Amino acid sequence: MHNQNSLALAGLMREYFDRGQTLEPGRRAAALRRLRRELIAREAELCEAVSADFGRGAFDTVTCELMQVREEIDTALRNLARWAAPQKAEGGLWNFPSCAAVCPQPRGVVLILSPWNYPILLALAPLVGAVAAGNCVLLRPSQRTANTARAIEGLLRASFPAGWAAAVLGGHAVSDRLLTGRFDLIFFTGSALVGRRVMRAAAEQLTPVVLELGGKSxxxxxxxxxxxxxxxxxxxxxxxxxxxxxxxxxxxxxxxxxxxxxxxxxxxxxxxxxxxxxxxxxxxxxxxxxxxxxxxxxxxxxxxxxxxxxxxxxxxxxxxxxxxxxxxxxxxxxxxxxxxxxxxxxxxxxxxxxxxxxxxxxxxxxxxxxxxxxxxxxxxxxxxxxxxxxxxxxxxxxxxxxGVGMSGMGRYHGKASFDLFSNPRGLLLKPARLELPLRYPPHGAWKERAVSVFFRRGADG
CATH class of the missing domain: 3.40.309.10 (Aldehyde Dehydrogenase; Chain A, domain 2)
Incomplete structure (x- = not known):
């Protein structure tokens, strides 16, 4: 899929997400298992594509890319039910009586702009986290590794419905066009120079950005x-x-x-x-x-x-x-x-x-x-x-x-990927009738003394 259709595909993904097609953790796990199966079946094809692009041998492609993507998938599959479940939190004394929880929700439709140097790993590792968290994913692989980009496009087409995850092919013109669209998060891996351009474009719509950059290590x-x-x-x-x-x-x-x-x-x-x-x-x-x-x-x-x-x-x-x-x-x-x-x-x-x-x-x-x-x-x-x-x-x-500072912002891999692509929605649950009336006006002297006691409670501990 190329430039003229890239934003149309993003719109299709928005509709797919809004219908709740990615919300069920069981469906996410099934999609990840399909991706895992296709990744293994296409090992030779992917290795040949990388070799055609810049002459790297199959051993390094398998060990440095395919095995790591598989580990990301397997880690997500082992832990997805636990990661997606609401996590109990403290409601605080002022909210008594109450229950509190952090409920992970998908962000929505995310854009991944991946680089050429590890063209499989750096495209699919963040995609795994995004899918595990329940997002729809539009991936733009680097065209400097065009053979690998086409192989990834076929891999995603075989693994996901088009509305859930897909790759768009093309160079800078495609990326620039995509950056004018509305996404719920942009994940970019590349140089600091291009990272600045991505941030400027994202600022127009206040889109959160993850930057995986580099520097002199x-x-x-x-x-x-x-x-x-x-x-x-x-x-x-x-x-x-x-x-x-x-x-x-x-x-x-x-x-x-x-x-x-x-x-x-x-x-x-x-x-x-x-x-x-x-x-x-x-x-x-x-x-x-x-x-x-x-x-x-x-x-x-x-x-x-x-x-x-x-x-x-x-x-x-x-x-x-x-x-x-x-x-x-x-x-x-x-x-x-x-x-x-x-x-x-x-x-x-x-x-x-x-x-x-x-x-x-x-x-x-x-x-x-x-x-x-x-x-x-x-x-x-x-x-x-x-x-x-x-x-x-x-x-x-x-x-x-x-990274940190000029080397990037945001963390991924494993649980960090799930958290990165999730909105940690905080939720406070209160009983319909039972409550402390202290918060409601009028506020007399006894209430002032009471809140002072609350305020000083545990101050020396």
Whole structure:
């Protein structure tokens, strides 16, 4: 479905939602089971589509995308009845006698604008939460991965009625057209630049917005770290998907006593993992993006890789060491297979550099000292992260995922997704006759004394 019909489809979804077709939790669960079944049946088709778009192998597509979507579905199916049930709350002394509850309700019709780098996961993971919460979903996959977008459109067509969930294909013109429509929530994953455009458009209709952005996620390796293990995990996480991962470690901050050892270990791990072979990494998404990354490494000291092939959209896994905090590669998110290594004399210096910059989507710390770990967690702010590993916090349906400050707003995955796409309707239930008459005028001296007692009650506790 293309540009001219996109808003018409949104209108169809509004009618579908208004008829109450998504309200019954049992129907939501049945829809999620259909999606799960189709996802498994179309494994090969989806892997081939991603490979056609930017050359990523099936292993990474299954482990980094399909398995995670399935985990989101399975988590929702296990917990949906409990999540959707009213939750008892305190009514408060002033409301005595009463009962209070929080009743989750779907928001309505939501728009998901998904990116190209993990085109299945970042389209379907939020969609699962939205469907579990009882919403209708209009999804616009990125056209930079056009083959995958078409495969997702077919997947949704086989899994849902058109009024419940569907994909619309097209580029920026389709997105701009959709942003003029009325939605009950917009979920956007992408760059901060485009995120600002989405927020400006949403402000016209006061539509709430969730932004999953990115930024320069730091990785500290202090002098107590297990160097060989740190190098192996950092190389895996950094060069996964050719570095085109929003939570990839963007740069390393390494204490001087272990800096040379770590640099050498990083180079060894690139060889051991076979990343040095031609075509070992997926392609960079565009030739323009490849040239941009090449400009970021110009003039830097390269200790591994450095080869750039713009026409083929390929780049060797590259390590820069040592790098200045003022280098061009430290001024913007790299989003490619380049890892700058900065040397710090103290942990204070590393923390100060992180605090001087925008709060990142993720922060990683390799250390064997619990005191140092607690200190970094206490003195820094980030959307999420790992201790002694990278990226894997984003793979858990049990952990809320999202950014802070310039790296985004809003959290999803698992229960956080259900909450995000729900309106937590607060409800107070009172008996028809029994009540305290204290609140009604006229208010004499005895009532003033009574409310003063209520006010002071428990003040010292």
């Amino acid at each position: 730091p990785c500290i390796v202090d002098e107590t770290a297990e160097i060989e293990s740190a190098a192996r995990r950092i190389v895996w996480g950094k060069f996964l998907n050719a570095g085109q991962t929003c939570v990839a470690p963007d740069y390393l901050l390494v204490q001087r006593p272990v800096a040379d050892r770590l640099a050498e270990a990083l180079c060894r791990e690139i060889g051991r993992m076979g990343y040095g072979r031609p075509g070992a990494l997926p392609r960079i998404i565009t030739e323009e993006h490849t040239r941009r990354i090449a400009e970021l490494i110009a003039g830097e000291r390269v200790i591994a890789g450095g080869g750039v092939f713009p026409r083929e959209r390929r780049m060797e896994p590259t390590i820069l060491y040592p790098v200045s905090p003022d280098a061009p590669c430290m001024r913007e998110e790299i989003f490619g297979p380049v890892l700058p290594v900065l040397v710090c004399d103290t942990l204070d210096e590393a923390v100060a550099l992180i605090r001087s910059r925008e709060r990142p989507l993720a922060l990683y710390h390799f250390s064997r000292d619990p005191t140092r770990i607690r200190r970094v967690l206490r003195e820094t702010s980030a959307g999420g992260g790992c201790v002694n590993d990278v990226i894997l916090h984003a793979a858990s349906a049990g952990l809320p995922f999202g």
